[in-house]
Each structure stands twice: as structure tokens, then as C-alpha cells.
Amino acid sequence: MRWSQTLIPTLKETPAEAEILSHQLLLRAGLVRKLTGGLYTFLPLGLRSLRKIERIVREEMDRAGALEVSMPALQPPEIWQQSGRYETAADVLYKVKDRARKEWVLGPTHEEVITSLAAGEISSYRQMPRNFYQIGLKFRDEIRPRFGLMRAKEFIMKDAYSFDVSDDAAMASYHKMYDAYARIFARCGLKAFAVEADTGVIGGNYSHEFMVPAETGENDVAYLEDGSYAANIEKASSRGPLLPTPSVSTGATPELFATPGVVTIEALAAAPYSVHGVAQIKTLVYWVNGKPALCLLRGDDQANEAKLAGCFGTTVFRAATSDEIFGVLGAHPGSLGAVNMPGASTGVPIYADLALRGAKGMTTGANQDGFHLRHVDIERDVKAIQWSDLRTVRVGELSVGSGLPIKIQRAIEVGHVFKLGTKYSEKMGATYLAEDGQRRPCVMGCYGIGVTRTLQAVIEQCNDKDGIRWPLNVAPYQVLITPLGGAGTAAMKAAEDLYAALQSRGIEVLLDDRDERPGVKFKDADLVGIPLRVGIGEKSLAKGEIELKPRGGALTLCPVADAETRVAEWIKQQAT
RNA sequence: CGGAGCGUAGCUCAGCCUGGCUAGAGCACUUGCUUUGGGAGCAAGACGUCGCAGGUUCAAAUCCUGUCGCUCCGACCA
Structure with a gap:
């Protein structure tokens, strides 16, 4: 892509509306624009990164044996009444009315839809295990949208739902997803870790959240230095407060x-x-x-x-x-x-x-x-x-197991795996005939990844004072060519040649063909954060050399003739 | 919903307290000339329902009331 032919509206100044760094960079690097609070338009560059995350998610879900489907965002309220969540989830449900004044619901999640599908289509133990997933828009009437894509009214989520014949089988499905999630976040270049999560009223011990450490996160995570324990503060417990509670009676009555x-x-x-x-x-x-x-x-x-x-x-x-x-x-x-x-x-x-x-x-x-x-x-x-146990644990308290002191860290929740059990399958009649001829409810699990949130989490984690430092796998382009010279110069000509050569190798390359001063191009390049920049200046070109500059790394010179293979090698090396 | 703050050019903001004549600056944008390795210079130009509605006043961006929107802090979640 040629810079001059796309839309990358970079901003020199920080928009007042953006409080946290990743939100600022999202706007400054020209990745998104706000329509209104909690609703964003993805611009070409932002969309490319988003699609890359989606692709990674899709590949890993497919690898884990999940089946991609696509469910309606617009849903009948009846299924929500059936599950009981029409009331319990009422505060996040967007409700709309059609011409006949019938009410509809914009799906904040899809347990009801998938369970009613399973109720109709899964009738035998022979049809399980099955895991269905989709990547699509979710709608939540957030009380307070904030931090750009972090908490929006409309966001992209990957949601998956597993159906199994038994608790043990459901645990196997659960662990498959857990492993897939670890791979997904690693491939996105994120340092994410799993923590035990609160299971709320559904109960059970099987729920983990995938967290990205960040001071701007909205969750507190309790963990141990040796990695043997990590839990959301909502779930975390300890041996109790450090200071003992008085336990000697004064003998007196109140x-x-x-x-x-x-x-x-x-x-x-x-x-x-x-x-x-x-x-x-x-x-x-x-x-x-x-x-x-x-x-x-x-x-x-x-x-x-x-x-x-x-x-x-x-x-x-x-x-x-x-x-x-x-x-x-x-x-x-x-x-x-x-x-x-x-x-x-x-x-x-x-x-x-x-x-x-x-x-x-x-x-x-x-x-x-x-x-x-x-x-x-x-x-x-x-x-x-x-x-x-009703209290919130505090830093320094001793863990229940090893007795090591608990540490607390802020984090962004990017994924959640949850063993649901039979809550939905019972209410919505998702039952099957077992081998022994008995009718039983399917044992379910649900697994979410906030895709748009993950994108912002990457930016929150990968940046420096000059801008974004995209991990190669989720960068909008792999290579940026920066010719320092206008149309008709030798630098631009060399840039065009390299651009064509890299494209024909299937490398994703952006050519900064704008008639801008070098300073402007360099600043924009750092801000936008493409992993590898190829600088082509008149002076070094006269010596037959061009520059390779990984974002945040050291500049090296390379003969013009070798540029194409050197770039390809660099990408290959990074990808491993 | 509770608390705090802000709405003036595409962006960042000044002006408001203490009402006054044609509403300002920087950046961005258009044209020309110069410049060309880290967000250039000069000149000319275009860009505003001062969030909206009502009120006070000879006169409102400025004061008052209402309303809408945005941001931040709290309760929800991927």
C-alpha cells in the first residue's frame, strides 16, 4: 500500500478525550476514530491489525477443533426469558422495537442462541464433544464506556461454546481452550497469564481469566512470585489478615x-x-x-x-x-x-x-x-x-498453599474460559440420549476473547515514547519503506523497485511515497510503529546502500541489491 | 445512577471571573516561493450556529435556568 493512497490520519497532538496511553496511540497513529462514546470506526491501519488478531484466533480455534459459526446479533427476548437472564442481565441488554412494536434484544453474548441451536441439533452422545465459536460484534449497554476500545458499547468478541456428555469430558474441552488461549496471546506478542476467576453464582472451580499486566487495567490480580498461584482479587483468598484478631475475652458482657x-x-x-x-x-x-x-x-x-x-x-x-x-x-x-x-x-x-x-x-x-x-x-x-470467606485479600498476606506472600498487580482481562455445567442446557432443553439410554443435559463451557480489547492491550504493552512498537504478527504492515526524496528522485525509484519486489514475495509492505520532509516521515514511522523500516536516502544510495531499521532497534546498512533478501530474512527470523 | 470537570476552527487551547465594537493563537488545510536525514521558513488564503434552548440586558462566548454531549472517579464486564 502506498501511504498517499490510504488514510492514515496521524495526530501530532494528543486528543483531550484520551486518558491512557494505548487510547492516545490508537487515535494518534490513525488506527481508529470515535463516532461517539464507546463506538469507534476502524480506519484501514487499525482494521488490518484487528484482522490479524482475528486470524490468529481463528487459526488456533480451528486447531483446537472448534467449529466456526455465525449467530445473529439481533435476538428474540423469549430465549433470554427462558434462561432467566432477561432479568439478571437486564442492565447490559440493549432492547429495540420493530414496526409491530415487538421487542428485540441486541446480543451481549450468545449462550442462549447456541444452546437453543444445540437443543435442536444435538440429540445423541455420538454428536459430542462439539465446540462452536464465532467472531463478531457484541452489544452491551455499558454504564460507562471508557478507555477507547477497552470498554465499549459495541465490541468484537470471539465466543466459543462447548458441549460434552459429562463433567470429565467438559474438563477436557475446557483445557483445550485454555491451551489455545495461551497460544493465541503468545502469538499476538502479549505477555498474558491465566488467573483463577470468580465463578459467581454458577459455582464450580473452573474459570480462568487471561490477564495482561498493565497499570491501566481494571482488574486486580493476586499472585505469588513463584507462579504457583494467581487469582483475580474477587476470587483470591489467603491465610487471613497479617495482624491477628483479638481472641482473649475480657470476661465482660457487651x-x-x-x-x-x-x-x-x-x-x-x-x-x-x-x-x-x-x-x-x-x-x-x-x-x-x-x-x-x-x-x-x-x-x-x-x-x-x-x-x-x-x-x-x-x-x-x-x-x-x-x-x-x-x-x-x-x-x-x-x-x-x-x-x-x-x-x-x-x-x-x-x-x-x-x-x-x-x-x-x-x-x-x-x-x-x-x-x-x-x-x-x-x-x-x-x-x-x-x-x-468474605474479605478482600491484601498485599503481603500469606497464601493458603505454600505460605508465600501475596503480591497484587493491575491487569487487563483479555480472555475468559468458564465451565458452565448444565445451567443453560437444563433451562433450554439441550439434552441428549446417552449410551445407556438415559436423557441428560449437555455439559457446557463458554470461552470468550475480547478481540478489540486485545488489540488495545497489545498497544498498551508494546510502545515507547515515540509511538507503537507492533509485534510482527499483529502489525498492520510488516515493512515500511521510507524514501527520503520526492517523486522522480533516485531514492523514490529505488523505493518503488523494492516495494514491488517485496510485494511479489507476499510481504506486507507500506510505501511512504508522500512528498514530505524526512522529519515528518520519521516521526510518523515511529508513531505508527511498523516493525521494520527501510530507509532510502540519496546520500547512502549514492554509495549503493540502504538502511534497515527495526522499530526500537539498531540501524544497519545493506547493499541495495541485497535489500529484498535481507528484509525477507529479517521477517523470517522474527517469525520464529 | 452518585461525585468531579469540560463543551469556542479538523486538533490542542486562550478569551468567560469583572458582559461592549470585526471572537483569537499554535498545529493541520489551500496557493506561491524558498527549504529538504527527525514533526521547516516567508507570504497570501480558506475554515466558527462560541454544544443546544430559553431567560436577564441597550448589549451575552462571557451572567442565570434548563437540556444534550464528552472526560475522569465509583458500582458492571471480554
Whole structure:
């Protein structure tokens, strides 16, 4: 491609709308343009990279034995009602109406569609295992689109769905996808790693997210230096907080004391009260299915809502409002506690974090504004506690297994593999006749890769102060020829010859044939980040030489006659 | 939805607080001349519903109200 014949609108200045580096480079290198928040047009250069990622994904999915299909983005709401997600996923569903005022749904994902396909087409154990995938647009009514392609209303996802006869067979399908994902991200030039992920209400232990370490990511990952453990912070657990919880009883019974105006853990930890966070019980109230539920944590701990969802058995819950809380406990946030709950609140489930097990001599709210209780022994003074791991792990805590200290790193989630089980197949009638003549639900798995997000993750990971440094496999072009001389010069002529020669070898080459000053061409070349630049200047050309300059590497000279083979060799060498 | 901020030329922004005459700069764009190894110089030119609507005023980019949009922080996800 000739630069002058395509559209590569590079920007010298950073658009104000772009906060993070990869978003800025996406715009500055002329890869995408925004239509409106969360919706982007891919320009020729950006589209080429996107297609390369798609091709890698497609090759690896095919290699893993998955079958490519294409499912409708526009879907009938009935199948969503059937799966139960018309309500539970309501906040991300785009809904549209046709002329007859019938409602339709724009698919945020395709479990319902693929399961209804399987319900119709898979009827025997002989037809499994099967894994169907597609690469296409997904629509999500994101509360807040942000960071360019990272979180958009419309994005390209590779989604795959496996169907198996048993749990064991489903695990085999799962591991195939896991391995395929590792290959995909490696081929994209990404340093990605798998972490244990929260399985939410579906349960089970089999869900991994593929993460790209990046400070701009939206996830926190807990991991161990030796690589033996890595988990999303939502899932991660430890041996518990580093500072021990008081476990010696004062012998006294709970005693009311006045704490006017004290409504935070910090305030109670300060003078004159000086009750350390480890000796406080934090009481949180959630609203689950229209009913209250209490969550008790040590004062210095943070609740982990993914873990709470596991306790509640649903992801549809929220923090109770101040008014709701007052109605239940007779006090406002800051003075709440599970000891001596008023009569109206009996029957409210109480979930407590394991770090509080055996806690004695604790201080907590008295359910009376402006008062707290001291000398609380939790197991003596609070009834009907359901114990569970509810806290968010912190840096430095010891891991459950090896006891090594936990580290925490920000990361971008680019892929997710999930063993679904029979949740959808049961609801949607995707059953088969087994060898023994029994009818059973198919055991499913689902596997997603955010393709557009992966593209941006590559940019986030591969750049320097001058611009993008594309990995060869996903670069829009492999080679950029930069002649330093206008039309009719010897440099341009040599560039044209090399351009034709490389093209005939099947090398993807971009020729900067613009009548621009060298400085402009160099700056654009660095910004756009093509892996290998061939510089052809009048001076070196007079000596029979041209320049080879890998992006971010050292410049070498090479005889004009050898240029074609040297470029081809370089590419071959990089590809291995 | 809660909190914060911003909407002025294609892009980056000044002007607004303290209302005033023809709304500005840099970059980009067009033409000409010069220049030509790291985002050139000179000259000429084109480009604006000052987000939109209403109000206050002799007078509004500027003050007030409403509204729409965007960005950032929080709750969701690939």
C-alpha cells in the first residue's frame, strides 16, 4: 500500500478525550476514530491489525477443533426469558422495537442462541464433544464506556461454546481452550497469564481469566512470585489478615458506650476511643431479593462483593440505603451491629468473615445512633452466624498453599474460559440420549476473547515514547519503506523497485511515497510503529546502500541489491 | 445512577471571573516561493450556529435556568 493512497490520519497532538496511553496511540497513529462514546470506526491501519488478531484466533480455534459459526446479533427476548437472564442481565441488554412494536434484544453474548441451536441439533452422545465459536460484534449497554476500545458499547468478541456428555469430558474441552488461549496471546506478542476467576453464582472451580499486566487495567490480580498461584482479587483468598484478631475475652458482657458523631472505623480507631481496626466489627447491610442481609467483617477489612454473591446465591444485590437500614436495625450506618438486633430484624441472615472467628473483646455499633458496644465476643453474642470467606485479600498476606506472600498487580482481562455445567442446557432443553439410554443435559463451557480489547492491550504493552512498537504478527504492515526524496528522485525509484519486489514475495509492505520532509516521515514511522523500516536516502544510495531499521532497534546498512533478501530474512527470523 | 470537570476552527487551547465594537493563537488545510536525514521558513488564503434552548440586558462566548454531549472517579464486564 502506498501511504498517499490510504488514510492514515496521524495526530501530532494528543486528543483531550484520551486518558491512557494505548487510547492516545490508537487515535494518534490513525488506527481508529470515535463516532461517539464507546463506538469507534476502524480506519484501514487499525482494521488490518484487528484482522490479524482475528486470524490468529481463528487459526488456533480451528486447531483446537472448534467449529466456526455465525449467530445473529439481533435476538428474540423469549430465549433470554427462558434462561432467566432477561432479568439478571437486564442492565447490559440493549432492547429495540420493530414496526409491530415487538421487542428485540441486541446480543451481549450468545449462550442462549447456541444452546437453543444445540437443543435442536444435538440429540445423541455420538454428536459430542462439539465446540462452536464465532467472531463478531457484541452489544452491551455499558454504564460507562471508557478507555477507547477497552470498554465499549459495541465490541468484537470471539465466543466459543462447548458441549460434552459429562463433567470429565467438559474438563477436557475446557483445557483445550485454555491451551489455545495461551497460544493465541503468545502469538499476538502479549505477555498474558491465566488467573483463577470468580465463578459467581454458577459455582464450580473452573474459570480462568487471561490477564495482561498493565497499570491501566481494571482488574486486580493476586499472585505469588513463584507462579504457583494467581487469582483475580474477587476470587483470591489467603491465610487471613497479617495482624491477628483479638481472641482473649475480657470476661465482660457487651457494654454500651457513647460515641457521638463517630460513624467510621477510622474515627473509632482515633483518640479518645483508640479502638484499633482489628478489634472492630464492621457491619454492612445489603439488599438481596427485596430483603436485608448482614455482612460482618473485621474493621480493617474490605468486603469482597463477588464472594458475597456466592453467599447470597445471586449477583443481583446492592448495598442497602440509609433509610432501609434504619428500618431494619433502628440505627444509621456508622452505628450498626449484629449484637442485640431489634425484634423486627430477626430472621435477617448474618454472614461473617472467617477472620472474625473466635474474636473476643471486640467493639461494634450498638444499633443506636451515637453508641457502640465493647467487650463483644462474637460467637457468644451474635446468633446464627453463617461463616464464610468474605474479605478482600491484601498485599503481603500469606497464601493458603505454600505460605508465600501475596503480591497484587493491575491487569487487563483479555480472555475468559468458564465451565458452565448444565445451567443453560437444563433451562433450554439441550439434552441428549446417552449410551445407556438415559436423557441428560449437555455439559457446557463458554470461552470468550475480547478481540478489540486485545488489540488495545497489545498497544498498551508494546510502545515507547515515540509511538507503537507492533509485534510482527499483529502489525498492520510488516515493512515500511521510507524514501527520503520526492517523486522522480533516485531514492523514490529505488523505493518503488523494492516495494514491488517485496510485494511479489507476499510481504506486507507500506510505501511512504508522500512528498514530505524526512522529519515528518520519521516521526510518523515511529508513531505508527511498523516493525521494520527501510530507509532510502540519496546520500547512502549514492554509495549503493540502504538502511534497515527495526522499530526500537539498531540501524544497519545493506547493499541495495541485497535489500529484498535481507528484509525477507529479517521477517523470517522474527517469525520464529 | 452518585461525585468531579469540560463543551469556542479538523486538533490542542486562550478569551468567560469583572458582559461592549470585526471572537483569537499554535498545529493541520489551500496557493506561491524558498527549504529538504527527525514533526521547516516567508507570504497570501480558506475554515466558527462560541454544544443546544430559553431567560436577564441597550448589549451575552462571557451572567442565570434548563437540556444534550464528552472526560475522569465509583458500582458492571471480554
